[in-house]
Amino acid sequence: MFKYLFARSEDIPEGSAAVYFGFSAITWFVIGTGLGAFNASKLAFPDFVTGLEFVSFGHMRQVHVHAVIFGWISMAFAMAMMYMTSALGNTKLWSEKLGIWNAFLWNVGLSLGLTLLWSGMTSGREYSDFPWFIDLYIATFMTIPLGINVWMTVINRKTQGIYTTNWFFASAVFMVSIVFIVGNLPEWFHLTGLTEAYLTWWFAHNVLGLWITPVAAAIAYYTIPKVTGNPLYSHRIGHLHFWSVVVFYSTPAAHHLMSAPLPEWLKSFASVEGVLILVPAVAFVSNILLTMQGKWNMFVENLEIRFTVTGCLMAIPLNMQGGFQQTRAINWYIHGTGWIVAHAHLALLGFSTFLEAAAVYLGLQTLMKRKLYSLTLGNLHFWFLLIGFTTYWVSMTIAGLIQGAGKIYEVPYIDVVMAEHPYMIARWIGGSLVFVGNCFWLYNMWMTARAGTVIPEGRMAHELAYER
Amino acid sequence: MSNWSFDSPLRTLSDEEKIRKDEKLWEDDNLGGVHEDNNPVPAPVVWLVALTVVTAFAITFPLWGQRPTAALYEPYVNSMDKPEVLAAKDDKEAMAKIVEMNKGTPNDALLERHPLSMDDLRMIAPQIKALEAKGAHMHDFEVVGDQVVTANFEGNYRPDGSRIRQQPWWDKGYTIDVFYLSYFFLAVFTMIKRLPPTSWQPKHDH
Amino acid sequence: MVNFREYKIGARFFGLALGGSMTITLFMPSFDLRNVNATEVALDKQLWAGHESGFSLDDPFLTGEHRPVRVTLKTDPKTGQPMASTVAYVYPAGTPLPNGVDHPDNLGNIVEQLSRDKGRIGEATKSQGAVFLLSSEPQGDGSKQFYIENASATKGWNPEEVMKAAGDENTYHASYGKAIFVREGCWWCHTLLPEETQDWQVFGAPPMLGDFNGESPTAFGSDRKAPDILHVGSRNSSREWMMLHFFNPRLVQPHSIMPRFDYLWGPIDDKGQKIDFDKWRAEYNEYVDGKRVTPPEVPMYASNSDARALIDFVLSLK
Numbered sequence: 001m002f003k004y005l006f007a008r009s010e011d012i013p014e015g016s017a018a019v020y021f022g023f024s025a026i027t028w029f030v031i032g033t034g035l036g037a038f039n040a041s042k043l044a045f046p047d048f049v050t051g052l053e054f055v056s057f058g059h060m061r062q063v064h065v066h067a068v069i070f071g072w073i074s075m076a077f078a079m080a081m082m083y084m085t086s087a088l089g090n091t092k093l094w095s096e097k098l099g100i101w102n103a104f105l106w107n108v109g110l111s112l113g114l115t116l117l118w119s120g121m122t123s124g125r126e127y128s129d130f131p132w133f134i135d136l137y138i139a140t141f142m143t144i145p146l147g148i149n150v151w152m153t154v155i156n157r158k159t160q161g162i163y164t165t166n167w168f169f170a171s172a173v174f175m176v177s178i179v180f181i182v183g184n185l186p187e188w189f190h191l192t193g194l195t196e197a198y199l200t201w202w203f204a205h206n207v208l209g210l211w212i213t214p215v216a217a218a219i220a221y222y223t224i225p226k227v228t229g230n231p232l233y234s235h236r237i238g239h240l241h242f243w244s245v246v247v248f249y250s251t252p253a254a255h256h257l258m259s260a261p262l263p264e265w266l267k268s269f270a271s272v273e274g275v276l277i278l279v280p281a282v283a284f285v286s287n288i289l290l291t292m293q294g295k296w297n298m299f300v301e302n303l304e305i306r307f308t309v310t311g312c313l314m315a316i317p318l319n320m321q322g323g324f325q326q327t328r329a330i331n332w333y334i335h336g337t338g339w340i341v342a343h344a345h346l347a348l349l350g351f352s353t354f355l356e357a358a359a360v361y362l363g364l365q366t367l368m369k370r371k372l373y374s375l376t377l378g379n380l381h382f383w384f385l386l387i388g389f390t391t392y393w394v395s396m397t398i399a400g401l402i403q404g405a406g407k408i409y410e411v412p413y414i415d416v417v418m419a420e421h422p423y424m425i426a427r428w429i430g431g432s433l434v435f436v437g438n439c440f441w442l443y444n445m446w447m448t449a450r451a452g453t454v455i456p457e458g459r460m461a462h463e464l465a466y467e468r
Numbered sequence: 469m470s471n472w473s474f475d476s477p478l479r480t481l482s483d484e485e486k487i488r489k490d491e492k493l494w495e496d497d498n499l500g501g502v503h504e505d506n507n508p509v510p511a512p513v514v515w516l517v518a519l520t521v522v523t524a525f526a527i528t529f530p531l532w533g534q535r536p537t538a539a540l541y542e543p544y545v546n547s548m549d550k551p552e553v554l555a556a557k558d559d560k561e562a563m564a565k566i567v568e569m570n571k572g573t574p575n576d577a578l579l580e581r582h583p584l585s586m587d588d589l590r591m592i593a594p595q596i597k598a599l600e601a602k603g604a605h606m607h608d609f610e611v612v613g614d615q616v617v618t619a620n621f622e623g624n625y626r627p628d629g630s631r632i633r634q635q636p637w638w639d640k641g642y643t644i645d646v647f648y649l650s651y652f653f654l655a656v657f658t659m660i661k662r663l664p665p666t667s668w669q670p671k672h673d674h
Numbered sequence: 675m676v677n678f679r680e681y682k683i684g685a686r687f688f689g690l691a692l693g694g695s696m697t698i699t700l701f702m703p704s705f706d707l708r709n710v711n712a713t714e715v716a717l718d719k720q721l722w723a724g725h726e727s728g729f730s731l732d733d734p735f736l737t738g739e740h741r742p743v744r745v746t747l748k749t750d751p752k753t754g755q756p757m758a759s760t761v762a763y764v765y766p767a768g769t770p771l772p773n774g775v776d777h778p779d780n781l782g783n784i785v786e787q788l789s790r791d792k793g794r795i796g797e798a799t800k801s802q803g804a805v806f807l808l809s810s811e812p813q814g815d816g817s818k819q820f821y822i823e824n825a826s827a828t829k830g831w832n833p834e835e836v837m838k839a840a841g842d843e844n845t846y847h848a849s850y851g852k853a854i855f856v857r858e859g860c861w862w863c864h865t866l867l868p869e870e871t872q873d874w875q876v877f878g879a880p881p882m883l884g885d886f887n888g889e890s891p892t893a894f895g896s897d898r899k900a901p902d903i904l905h906v907g908s909r910n911s912s913r914e915w916m917m918l919h920f921f922n923p924r925l926v927q928p929h930s931i932m933p934r935f936d937y938l939w940g941p942i943d944d945k946g947q948k949i950d951f952d953k954w955r956a957e958y959n960e961y962v963d964g965k966r967v968t969p970p971e972v973p974m975y976a977s978n979s980d981a982r983a984l985i986d987f988v989l990s991l992k
Contacts, residue, residue: 042933043899043931044931046923046924046930046931046932046933046934047924047934050933050934051934051936051937051951051955052937053937056858056859056933056935056937057859057862057863057933058858058859058860058862058933059858059859061859061862062859062862084500086500087500087501088499088500088502089499089500090498090499090500119735120735120736120857120858121729121734121735121736121857122728122729122736122856122857122859123728123729123891124727124728124729124856124861124891124893125728125891125893126895126896131728131729131734132729159497159498159499160493160497161494161497161499162681163499163500163502163504164504167684171688175692178692182696182700186890186891190725190726190773190890191890192720192773192780192886192887192888192889192890193707193716193780193886193887193888193889193890193892194707194710194883194886194892195704195707195708196889196890196891196892197886197891197892197894198703198707199700200891200892202699202700222502225502225503226500226501226502231502231503231504231505231669231670232502232503232504232505233505233507234504234505234506234507234508234509235504235505235506235663236506236507236508236509236660236663237507237509237510237513238504239656239659239660239663240509240513240517240656240660243652243655243656243659243687243691244652244656246688246691246692246695247648247652247691247694247695248652250691250692250695250696250699251648251695251698251699253699254699254703256896257894258870259867259869259870259880260867260881260894261620261621261622261880261881261882261883261885262622262703262883263622263703263706263883264621264622264623264624264635264636264639264641265624265636265639265640265641265642265644266641266699266702266703266706267641268528268636268639268641268642268645269641269642269644269645269698270641270699271524271528272524272525272528272641272642272645273524273645273648274524275520275523275524275527275528276520276521276524276649278516278520279517279520282513282516282517282520283513286510286512286513290507290510323520323524324527327527327528328528328529328530328531328533328635329527329528329529329530329531329532329533330527330532331533332532332533332869332870333532333533335869336865336869336895336896336897336898337898338897338899340896340897341897403898407869410875410876412876413876413900413901414927414929414930417899417900417929417930417931418929421931424931533870535870612874612875612878612879613875615879617879618882620870620879620880620881620882620883621870622706622883644698648694648698651694655687659687662680
């Protein structure tokens with residue numbers, strides 16, 4: 001890939017940027033989940049590898065979070081944008097070279113940022129932990145170039161219309177840049193106190209709400225119609241989904257601080273808006289499931305569809321939790337407990353990861369014109385992810401309910417820690433399964449590139465029989 | 469304008485030839501091998517959205533999880549001097565009597581969840597009496613162990629400019645929500661009405 | 675060109691929707707959040723925590739550079755005469771000034787006025803350093819209004835003299851300690867925000883709106899895996915317990931899952947002797963296995979170690 005950095009644009013094969021992004025994403029996924037599993041082991045067995053600053057939990061926790069959000073999830077998004085945007089406009093990516101540089105600078109910036117975080121250089125603000133110059137780097141060299149490429153590809157499309165997926169892509173790359181610049185105001189201008197706390201959560205909420213959730217959904221809007229061959233069920237529901245994401249998902253930031261002394265009116269407003277995230281969720285799930293009509297056999301037979309529909313089904317519990325757990329009537333019980341940790345993993349490791357994994361599987365096979373090396377490994381990957389995630393989610397949800405009860409009934413905290421111990425072990429086992437599954441995936445994709453069956457021109461990967 | 473219909477505003481403003489051209493364009497637009505159907509929003513989806521809006525307000529009100537306020541224990545404090553309480557042989561019996569005397573109010577469940585010992589009560593009694601003497605709003609103060617402190621809710625303002633330190637049942641946040649939601653649904657409704665008619669479908673039979 | 679795909683209208687509506695959302699969620703609350711008068715808690719906290727506890731160019735690696743200290747004075751630094759115990763916040767030359775001194779409008783109108791006029795905070799400079807006091811003015815209703823006093827201007831105290839008068843045993847490196855708290859990720863488990871539920875009977879009263887002015891980062895934490903420590907100094911003020919607990923939490927709480935922070939001791943103890951961590955760990959393992967009756971002795975931390983600063987910070991959380 002490095003040889004293309006200084007190649008002439010026309011010499012770069014189509015899809016190179018997407019492939020670069022795709023393999024980077026998988027690699028970061030392996031790293032991120034490996035770190036996650038290691039962190040989890042320390043919560044279960046605190047004396048396992050101890051006394052060293054660079055492997056202490058407090059130094060690695062944020063590295064895990066940012067490796068999966070900015071490495072795995074966001075690079076998988078960029079990968080999807082690099083090939084879907086152009087495909088949906090019947091055109092080529094605006095600049096393959098910008099895409100390659102984008103992927104290269106993304107890896108460089110993220111490696112640098114994570115190294116600094118690991119060393120303890122942090123802003124101390126959750127989800128915007130990077131020091132401000134890394135934030136500036138992310139906006140300048142990661143999100144804005146990606147946005148330019150997506151926007152120019154959409155503008156130069158050969159179709160009259162813009163497909164639903166591309167509305168989401170174009171608006172999300174715009175919104176994430178805004179969120180990065182505005183959400184880091186406390187660091188640019190050293191804002192302090194509750195303003196800092198509130199903007200920290202404004203950033204955290206909107207990175208999830210205006211970047212991860214809409215882009216993941218947009219990917220499903222491409223994958224399902226493309227692989228099944230069914231048309232997307234309804235353009236109208238797509239509109240309801242898109243507008244409700246922009247209007248409702250951008251507003252509930254204050255619901256993350258229901259326990260802080262923010263003005264009550266802000267919490268009231270945010271909570272009502274928070275329940276209304278069920279509107280885009282209902283629209284998304286119904287649109288995808290209705291598009292599947294007549295093709296449900298593919299849920300069993302086809303890996304990409306299985307990943308996508310599983311992710312889409314996970315959007316149901318995800319949004320039921322997300323909508324209701326933040327309200328005054330419920331938040332007092334589960335705030336700050338493992339329940340929330342389970343919910344965050346349902347969003348990122350459940351819902352969004354399953355949708356992106358499908359996009360990466362589909363995209364890499366299509367662009368490299370190689371059929372997946374091993375279906376068995378693909379299936380193993382799916383089940384390791386699903387079982388590992390479910391183990392994690394169930395154990396953390398139970399642990400969260402224990403913590404909540406301990407909080408309300410004023411149980412000495414050490415008793416809560418002891419009661420949670422078995423679930424911490426389960427959490428570690430779940431995380432390890434996810435990590436092992438991802439190692440299979442990286443190997444499988446690597447072998448696909450080297451030894452996958454060649455897909456003839458004009459055919460799709462799933463139309464070919466597996467050879468292994 | 470005589471033919472204009474609210475249900476398909478753009479179509480009834482256009483001539484037949486333009487509509488035919490538009491329909492052909494819509495149905496033939498191939499987006500990277502992906503097509504879009506133009507089915508109406510299903511009724512269950514509309515109902516779910518409506519249900520979400522109602523639920524959103526209902527569940528956001530402060531229903532559970534309230535902390536004990538000074539107002540909650542005020543009757544307990546006032547019962548401390550009653551002769552039958554003073555006649556009790558020990559603190560345990562005295563407390564039981566106080567609890568018994570103050571049963572039958574809407575606060576029963578909260579009091580049951582936040583029981584006090586006679587020692588606790590002795591500690592907070594002078595503080596609650598001092599607040600009473602000042603004419604303070606008892607709901608604005610919370611009982612934390614042996615202390616009565618100002619609650620940290622930043623609620624609505626009273627006419628005198630002081631803050632109601634309770635979770636509100638209505639405030640300007642809810643009012644903004646009502647307007648915000650109205651604008652949203654008005655805009656989405658208008659927009660969906662302006663979309664091409666549901667009879668336009670891509671030709672996906674090939 | 676046909677007009678049923680109305681991207682121009684769509685783009686404008688998109689701008690309207692996002693702009694409207696940001697108006698309500700960012701612009702409107704800013705009126706509530708600005709001009710909140712800083713409480714005594716907020717003033718104390720910003721004076722001991724200093725300008726910034728996370729990454730800043732003054733202390734990029736969070737190793738305690740350019741940090742103020744809090745001292746308890748028993749003698750007057752000018753005359754050497756005994757005086758009533760006084761808490762002072764010392765900003766040696768080159769230390770960035772606290773937020774409320776740099777930007778007095780963040781203190782809220784009343785506190786800003788008092789701090790400017792009576793406290794003379796406008797005269798403090800980073801290059802010369804300053805000593806601050808948390809002073810108060812009695813109000814009509816019997817309460818006190820707190821403000822920041824620049825003792826370098828009002829009393830002529832300079833940072834070196836005050837540090838010398840206080841002595842090491844009365845000096846708290848709480849600002850350095852909060853930087854360690856942020857760097858070591860303590861806040862991933864120990865929240866700094868007792869909740870609006872009953873748990874505050876255990877962890878203390880939750881903070882008020884004005885308790886945060888000038889604090890950065892607030893580091894509330896969101897995922898509580900350990901007790902809230904906003905008021906931990908009021909529950910447990912034992913240095914010895916803290917020392918054992920940081921070195922190996924299982925020494926004082928067998929079921930704790932907190933990591934060991936023995937590496938914060940650095941290579942040497944308070945007497946300048948090299949700490950033999952391998953030996954300590956081996957002996958501790960023998961103790962765990964029942965081969966020793968008592969655990970090995972925890973070395974005393976050096977007075978300039980990360981461990982000391984962190985303990986100073988934790989004990990400052992009243």
